[in-house]
Amino acid sequence: FTNLINSILYPEILVFMGAFICFYTLYICIRYRDFSNFIIIGGLSIAFCCCFINSFTITSVWNSELNILRGANFSRHSITVFWGSLVAMMGFYDKLTRYNFFNKKYKKIIVIIYAVQLFMGYAIEGVSHASSRDFPIEGLSSWKENVALINKSKSLCFPINPYGWFFKYNCDVLNKVKPYNEPKIIIDAEKFYKVALPEEVHNRNINGIGFVVSNFGNKHTEAKAKIIIKTKDERMITEEKNLVIYKKGGLIFFNSKLYKTPVNNIKMVQIKFDKRLEILSRELGSKKIYAIWTGY
The missing domain is CATH 2.60.120 (Jelly Rolls)
Structure with missing residues (x-):
């Protein structure tokens, strides 16, 4: 699903969408103050710090050309961003279910969407990479x-x-x-x-x-x-x-x-x-x- 979105939208649009989501999430945290704010801010901080460090250490990929947004994949460089975003979404969903934003029917839908995001993302990639890889990824270390x-x-x-x-x-x-x-x-x-x-x-x-x-x-x-x-x-x-x-x-x-x-x-x-x-x-x-x- 993420790769489909990346192939349709330009990186500049994805940056705008990401900034909008972050600012809107912070607005929700300021207006509705509870313990889930710590989870949301902590998750966003993890994702931001990983991107910030990558922009200085892996400049060939993480740069102003935004080519990294054209193909989403799980690697040692991006896995921290994924988990940070997942933690932030966990707090955001908790806030939505805690307050009367939706009725019980839509609360269940939110839980289902979160589960789909988890299992359609990391679970599939994790299972596909769980088996021992072949050369040139593995099998040559002395x-x-x-x-x-x-x-x-x-x-x-x-x-x-x-x-x-x-x-x-x-x-x-x-x-x-x-x-x-x-x-x-x-x-x-x-x-x-x-x-x-x-x-x-x-x-x-x-x-x-x-x-x-x-x-x-x-x-x-x-x-x-x-x-x-x-x-x-x-x-x-x-x-x-x-x-x-x-x-x-x-x-x-x-x-x-x-x-x-x-x-x-x-x-x-x-x-x-x-x-x-x-x-x-x-x-x-x-x-x-x-x-x-x-x-x-």
């Missing part, structure tokens, strides 16, 4: 295996949920990789493939390499990967890891043996998996694999 290294490492990066988020301590993600916007190639099992060195990692020290893979859209499965890094001074760095690949993909990240590895000293990077998979490539038709690099 927090448990790296948390013990936080106080021991001078530079550390590792992925956390959702995709694109990293724990970063004295390091950064050197190249940005979008899992759905990059071309993919099919790699055979037990065969080494060269990994491309992007321009963004030149003259840097590497402490992590990650690979986005998929199992052709099949149900989640397990795979084993092995990476080999050959340096110009004839050293060889190898690391093996197990990977859980979900229906929409997975991310495997190597960082336990890559601390302070200068890119200028890397001669070649190779990766192999024990299963036939899809993996990101820099260019269509290229057999070089594209990786996520972290370092400083």
Whole structure:
């Protein structure tokens, strides 16, 4: 229902309607003073404070262009606004039923409307998001295996949920990789493939390499990967890891043996998996694999 209203009305009209509702609610509170005023003012304050903070911290979305009003959804940024509004409506409905605004018949209708607003809003969204999400929302965090290294490492990066988020301590993600916007190639099992060195990692020290893979859209499965890094001074760095690949993909990240590895000293990077998979490539038709690099 909210999305239907947003698609019909312009954001400026929604702002006017919201301001009218707020001022009218405050007018009701001033004229009819009782304990429900605390609930109404408290709920509106919660919603206002959340919007106020978001306008300073998430300026790419919460700004004067009002694009946030064109699509209502429940997220960590807006859920507080929803609950604040719900608390305010609870106090407002209590005030309507407390005074003789309507007869008993309409009081029941008000209760039904409130229940519909509650269950058609958060309940449906909550149930739809209750199940465990697939990659790239979940299933790629390596927090448990790296948390013990936080106080021991001078530079550390590792992925956390959702995709694109990293724990970063004295390091950064050197190249940005979008899992759905990059071309993919099919790699055979037990065969080494060269990994491309992007321009963004030149003259840097590497402490992590990650690979986005998929199992052709099949149900989640397990795979084993092995990476080999050959340096110009004839050293060889190898690391093996197990990977859980979900229906929409997975991310495997190597960082336990890559601390302070200068890119200028890397001669070649190779990766192999024990299963036939899809993996990101820099260019269509290229057999070089594209990786996520972290370092400083």
